[in-house]
Amino acid sequence: MQPVFRTARLTLAPRRMADLAACLAMDRDPEVTRFVTGPWADPVAHRAFVAARIRHRYPPGMGYWSVCTPAGFVGWILLTPDDLAGPEVEIGWRFLRAAWGQGFATEAARPVLDHALGTLGLAEVVADIDPANMASVRVAAKLGLRAGGSVPYAGRMVTRYVARPGGAPAGAGHAAVHRS
Numbered sequence: 001m002q003p004v005f006r007t008a009r010l011t012l013a014p015r016r017m018a019d020l021a022a023c024l025a026m027d028r029d030p031e032v033t034r035f036v037t038g039p040w041a042d043p044v045a046h047r048a049f050v051a052a053r054i055r056h057r058y059p060p061g062m063g064y065w066s067v068c069t070p071a072g073f074v075g076w077i078l079l080t081p082d083d084l085a086g087p088e089v090e091i092g093w094r095f096l097r098a099a100w101g102q103g104f105a106t107e108a109a110r111p112v113l114d115h116a117l118g119t120l121g122l123a124e125v126v127a128d129i130d131p132a133n134m135a136s137v138r139v140a141a142k143l144g145l146r147a148g149g150s151v152p153y154a155g156r157m158v159t160r161y162v163a164r165p166g167g168a169p170a171g172a173g174h175a176a177v178h179r180s
């Protein structure tokens with residue numbers, strides 16, 4: 001099951017249907033989905049896509065975490081088989097534009113990455129990032145991911161960043177508080 005994580009400022013809990021509206025609203029900001037291909041412009045397909053991702057049965061300990069401050073939802077972190085198929089396991093991040101630039105993505109991704117490489121014992125976690133997506137590239141760098149090769153994504157080439165056990169700086173200020 002997916003653990004709940006608490007950091008200094010954030011709570012990460014498994015994403016639920018109750019988070020659907022907040023996730024849809026976030027994706028409707030074209031700046032948020034600028035580098036991510038998806039059915040964002042078709043409300044019916046968009047809702048179906050996100051709902052299916054919430055319902056999907058992920059491998060143990062994986063899935064999406066909704067990230068909240070005490071004021072509410074600010075974004076999500078994912079840890080899933082790449083494109084749901086694998087074999088690579090992907091980490092990803094998406095936050096409300098209003099929440100950008102405060103270190104939230106890095107703070108939230110750290111316990112998920114530690115969980116992946118520690119508790120789950122994964123040999124490797126990847127993040128495929130458009131080289132023009134400077135904020136995401138910076139998050140990957142702050143987490144200690146290293147640029148590998150290029151991989152195809154939605155008809156273009158993106159950079160594959162890789163994290164391996166021991167390769168990332170030690171996380172701090174968080175703990176898994178329970179398993180749900």
Ligand SMILES: CC(C)(COP(=O)(O)OP(=O)(O)OC[C@H]1O[C@@H](n2cnc3c(N)ncnc32)[C@H](O)[C@@H]1OP(=O)(O)O)[C@@H](O)C(=O)NCCC(=O)NCCS
Pocket residue numbers: 031032033035036092093094095096099100101102103104105106107128129130133134135136138139
């Ligand atoms: C990527 C994203 C999650 C980052 O969220 P965030 O909470 O702002 O991230 P952080 O604050 O932890 O770190 C962002 C870093 O990028 C830097 N940054 C932001 N915009 C930048 C830009 N245009 N050029 C260079 N660096 C930039 C910030 O200064 C910060 O680095 P710093 O701590 O060294 O100053 C957020 O921008 C987002 O949701 N983008 C849309 C969704 C997306 O593209 N997801 C990734 C798909 S691969």
